[in-house]
Amino acid sequence: MGRRPCCAKEGLNRGAWTAIEDEILTDYIKLHGEGKWRNLPSSAGLNRCGKSCRLRWLNYLRPDIKRGNITRDEEDLIVRLHNLLGNRWSLIAGRLPGRTDNEIKNYWNTNICKKVQGHRSSTATNHKPRNQARGKKSSSRIDEPKPNTGSSVVRTKASRCTKLLISPEAQNLRDSFCDRVVGPGLVDDVSPFAPMEDNSLDFVMDFNQVDEKFLSDFLHDDFAPLCDIDQNGLETGDTSTNTSSSSPSSDQTFLFSGEIMLCDLDLHSVAPLPDTGIDCLEDQ
């Protein structure tokens, strides 16, 4: 028994959308709202696949789409989020109002990823200016190895998580970060980090204590140390498969913390896979 195709592919319009189709889709969604994508084409009178309608709406027709160039700030944020989240474009897009995952993905593949690669191969330059001239020729991208973008990020699975254990080995990172954000010596008083009640060396991060300022500073912090930890402490390589197979590592714990915090505040509630050894205190 095979999977039911999402639509009958024969006889459906494909390729670029026409202005008429856009108008029909927009009018229909304004009237009936989003959802029921499979039935939408027939209901709206569109000769399109439901998936295609959804994509067109989400990536192009939505009224809150921000069009135009990605700003420098947005680019910096994308880079940092990508260091944390990997190719989780929808989550990254969630932190960039008006930007779609497709847009960010395209932007990454055509712009940032090359910069990151260039930065790795040549540490002399710190932050290259953005490509202003479109169509500027560069070295061929064909046959280039797939960009191993950013740090090795472990994929996660969605579940509710508001608290996270931070290993003793990562405390220096925590302390240095908090020193800068909330001030020296105030770590345990002000930050969302708190010692475990069982007097172990572990710390717990309570996401309920995280405010927007902290998140903002966290996002703009330099995550390079996390990458170093990962490179030293984990099997790197295929980032898509090193999740469940790798042995639990306390270094992983801290690596995950940013991801979980981000996602939690976005109400996407993302936590690591249960068998990664990450100490995540899940809510029910």
Next chain:
DNA sequence: AAGCTGAACAACCGCAGGGCA
């Protein structure tokens, strides 16, 4: 001016997860 090349981005495809019967 024409052809070529690469950048940009829109769109497609297959898969996975959650919800529901």
Next chain:
DNA sequence: ATGCCCTGCGGTTGTTCAGCT
């Protein structure tokens, strides 16, 4: 508990356009 349906996601492909030769 199981299977199906719907939706969303990420990777990939296709198309258009601008700059270069």
